[in-house]
Amino acid sequence: MIETSRNLLTFFCVFVLALIPARAEVRVDVSGVGITQIPIAIAPFKGQAVANQKPALIVAADLERSGQFRSSDPGVPLDETSRPDFASIRQQNADALLTGSVTKLPDGRFDVRYRLWDAIKGQDLGGQSFVVVASDLRLVAHKIADQVYEKLTGDKGIFSTRIAYVTKQGNRHTLWVADADGENAQAALTSPEPIISPSWSPAGDELAYVSFESRKPVVYVHEVLSGKRRVVANFKGSNSAPSWSPTGKSLVVTLSRDGGSQVFTIDAKGGDPKRITQSGGIDTEAVFSSDGSAIYFVSDRGGSPQIYRTPIAGGPVQRVTFSGNYNISPALSPDGKWLAHISRVNGRFKLHLMELATDKVYPLTDTQMDERPSFAPNSKLILYSTQILGREALMTTTLDGKITARLAGQASNIREPHWGPFPKP
């Protein structure tokens, strides 16, 4: 089988033009130093210059953004059929080696192959071949990054997941769906009025959001693939802050129809909402706990906005945040261990992380205008928006705050990010 594969490869090698990319395409700007990073040598994929996307660069950027890897170029031409010189790889302090190739097929598609090595033991850790059209080369690179990540860390990779965000240019508001690195963005909705609070369904096929297109906030659910959408909450007053139950059957929303902003559940198809919170003030930004039994939400019932928790079936309301007088935008990690939120400290809005087991709270960022955190589906990264040098930006950070990365995307006025779930197998 190996022989067949090699012969095939030799056959396709006539399309190979160059080994070294002409220019760097890594637009993800990673900063910070992690303590325990796996050093990995990533060889430019043989023949990747024939493709408009360079898999090795995309994989390297993905892995570095995770904060768990440090990548280098082994400096010698290698592909997935090479028998590497592990002594020299180890001399570069690399514990792992990724090799691969990109071959353009006669029908115009690309055959992308990779092989991962344990450079310490000289062991083959496996590989795969993908045949795809040019527009899916990025996706393939993200899938390779996922497989490398899972093989070397034991956790599922999130690089082939998707994110949603909103941009504003002039009076044009656009809801985008993009790859987890912010690239490959596709417009799902454009409107002359604001769009906020996009929220992925647990299946990753629908987005709930708030649109002001009818001169008031109304909650919609939008099928991403077909573009079909439906009104889920359009009651008298304001309708906002949609977030899905873990089953995807219902949503929590904030409605002002009974006076004041209060949290309700509503069927994902619409219908009669059921009131969950009872206060004379503001209750909003509700999110389900990962097991669906409780909600975390923001309330000003104590005089300043704080995060509270209450069972969805009714029961005591428990205050969760105590430090400072402004704690909003709760986001729970899918593994149930962490609560990310925005806390105002000395007039600055900063992303914080609470460990739910200990109630300890850690600030994560150096920026001042952080907003709307959401977790990667493997609970290892947080996506949020902020301002850098007066311009809006989307960022990811590791849970220790040590590695932050600015995502690619529209140049300005980019906000309201939300990280989608793992793709369905």
Added chain:
Amino acid sequence: MECPLSKFIYAFFLTTLLSACASGVKLNDVPVEDKSGSAVSSAPVPAPEVQPAPEAKSAVAPVSTVTSDNLAAGPSGVTKVIYFDYDSFLVKAEFQSAIEGHAQFLKANPRAKVSLEGHTDERGGREYNLALGQKRADAVRQSLSLLGVSAAQVESVSFGEEKPAAQGSDESAFSQNRRAEFFYR
């Protein structure tokens, strides 16, 4: 190397080979259609249609249309913007006469309808600001209610920080953005 790991590696190697051989098939597992550019963009959602104006509905009755137009203008000579202090939902005394002007107009014109649109400055989270803007709109609605305006004529909604009246990130802009507006329909 002892057996379990070797077995694992062997199994993995086999799996890898199999998947490599069956690469064409394997790729079908990849949700390519989700990603290939045409998926989302092939069915782009057009910009939302403009809602039919209420006038269009009543356009068959000319007299009603004229009246409606007049009602949509609201009371003349009365400000339609109420400003608020930072972090406050209190309708200040200086706006009481304006509120009374709107209340008189609404009571004199029972078919007039008004949206009270609450706004905040840009500081803080968008959803929390939406709720703060709602508090401002609700405060004005309560003032109207105390003056005897029917609840059916009034809807209070919020735009949060999304529709600033003034651009900029200084107190001068902020103070113009912390407001509730009367929008007659």
